[in-house]
Amino acid sequence: MIYLDNAATTKMSKTAIDAMLPFMDKIYGNPSSLHSAGQEANEALYNARERIARVLGCEAREITFTSGGSEADNQAIISAARIGERQGKKHIISTAIEHHAVLHTLDRLKKEGFEITLLNVGENGIIEPNKVKEAIREDTCLVTVMYANNEIGTIQPIKQIGEICRQKGVLFHTDAVQAVGHIKIDVKEQNIDMLSLSAHKFHGPKGVGALYAKKGIRLTNLIDGGAQERGKRAGTENIPAIMGMAAALEEAVGNIDCNAKKLTVLRDKLINGLSTIPHSVLNGDTTKRLPGNVNFCFEGIEGESLLLLLDDRGVCASSGSACTSGSLDPSHVLLAIGRVHDIAHGSLRLSLSEENTEQEIDYTIKAVTEVVAYLRSISPVWRDLENGKQEFIIK
Numbered sequence: 001m002i003y004l005d006n007a008a009t010t011k012m013s014k015t016a017i018d019a020m021l022p023f024m025d026k027i028y029g030n031p032s033s034l035h036s037a038g039q040e041a042n043e044a045l046y047n048a049r050e051r052i053a054r055v056l057g058c059e060a061r062e063i064t065f066t067s068g069g070s071e072a073d074n075q076a077i078i079s080a081a082r083i084g085e086r087q088g089k090k091h092i093i094s095t096a097i098e099h100h101a102v103l104h105t106l107d108r109l110k111k112e113g114f115e116i117t118l119l120n121v122g123e124n125g126i127i128e129p130n131k132v133k134e135a136i137r138e139d140t141c142l143v144t145v146m147y148a149n150n151e152i153g154t155i156q157p158i159k160q161i162g163e164i165c166r167q168k169g170v171l172f173h174t175d176a177v178q179a180v181g182h183i184k185i186d187v188k189e190q191n192i193d194m195l196s197l198s199a200h201k202f203h204g205p206k207g208v209g210a211l212y213a214k215k216g217i218r219l220t221n222l223i224d225g226g227a228q229e230r231g232k233r234a235g236t237e238n239i240p241a242i243m244g245m246a247a248a249l250e251e252a253v254g255n256i257d258c259n260a261k262k263l264t265v266l267r268d269k270l271i272n273g274l275s276t277i278p279h280s281v282l283n284g285d286t287t288k289r290l291p292g293n294v295n296f297c298f299e300g301i302e303g304e305s306l307l308l309l310l311d312d313r314g315v316c317a318s319s320g321s322a323c324t325s326g327s328l329d330p331s332h333v334l335l336a337i338g339r340v341h342d343i344a345h346g347s348l349r350l351s352l353s354e355e356n357t358e359q360e361i362d363y364t365i366k367a368v369t370e371v372v373a374y375l376r377s378i379s380p381v382w383r384d385l386e387n388g389k390q391e392f393i394i395k
């Protein structure tokens, strides 16, 4: 099997698994317990928080553990909204290409009476920092812009956007779930007030993540109960997962340059190979993109059929985000960069990990090329295009 769906989730690294095991059978105390078993777990928890903070360039007390990226996004946005509300500020700025964890949280706030501005991105999938500046109003309480897109891999000018927000005195959150462990991040240097991350996107365990929130930002708890996480996130901490996350993060960041270099070579080989397919187009920017992300649209192709036939050939791919696959709506990200419905339906995302090999990439190029040709050969739509009864959209 060739696994090319690392934007959906990654395989856990051995380092992460090894870091978790002792916390399942040996150090299993509850960190809130006063006895030595509990205190041992509590020390490990503190240690993990410090290590994660060091990697991000912040302080341990600025890290809150969550159940993953979705919860961190929800908590960041809801917290900023509650802070804004108390000051009479009920306007939030975001982008049209955010993950649903952000977009659906904004929908909920809209129903509560918040005004939401969703900025459009350019055809390359990148937001213009000046657009953020122009959109900020007196009553803006939050700007939330994702660091790197989960579908088309585009990397946003986060530092510049952060600087604009700082000058205007507006809180700035970034959903960095696709970026952490893959791109170098320093929250202070990049003017980030809040940041979401998720362990399973960098070879850590699923169901655990973190929210960085600059000290002074009052978080709203989404889960009420005990006083864990300074009273901002109740529930006994998932210590094994947190230890796995800390280890995976240190490992990913330790190898970040080497991995990025290797991935970029594989990515560009794949992009070049797929570009030779007639009537195909790369989605997203050619260089300002995640080192492991490839996303194409093929005219006259139905994405789901492409995925199933690739799976038959042992290639695990995606048509977009894991959350939209299974629904018939085309990706909101592809529509935002100007792909029309029919074209957006024919999309393919291949997301690599450093474990992929050049041979796998060669095999994949061949498999995609053949499957696309086969699907077109049996498609009535394609026949009309070839006969000139209908015009090609992708030249």
Ligand SMILES: *Cc1c(COP(=O)(O)O)cnc(C)c1O
Pocket: 007, 008, 067, 068, 069, 070, 071, 073, 099, 101, 146, 148, 149, 150, 175, 176, 177, 178, 198, 199, 200, 201, 207, 208, 209
């Ligand atoms: C995967 C992902 C999330 C959700 O993270 P979970 O840990 O799966 O909840 C949020 N945002 C982006 C950009 C993602 O890729």
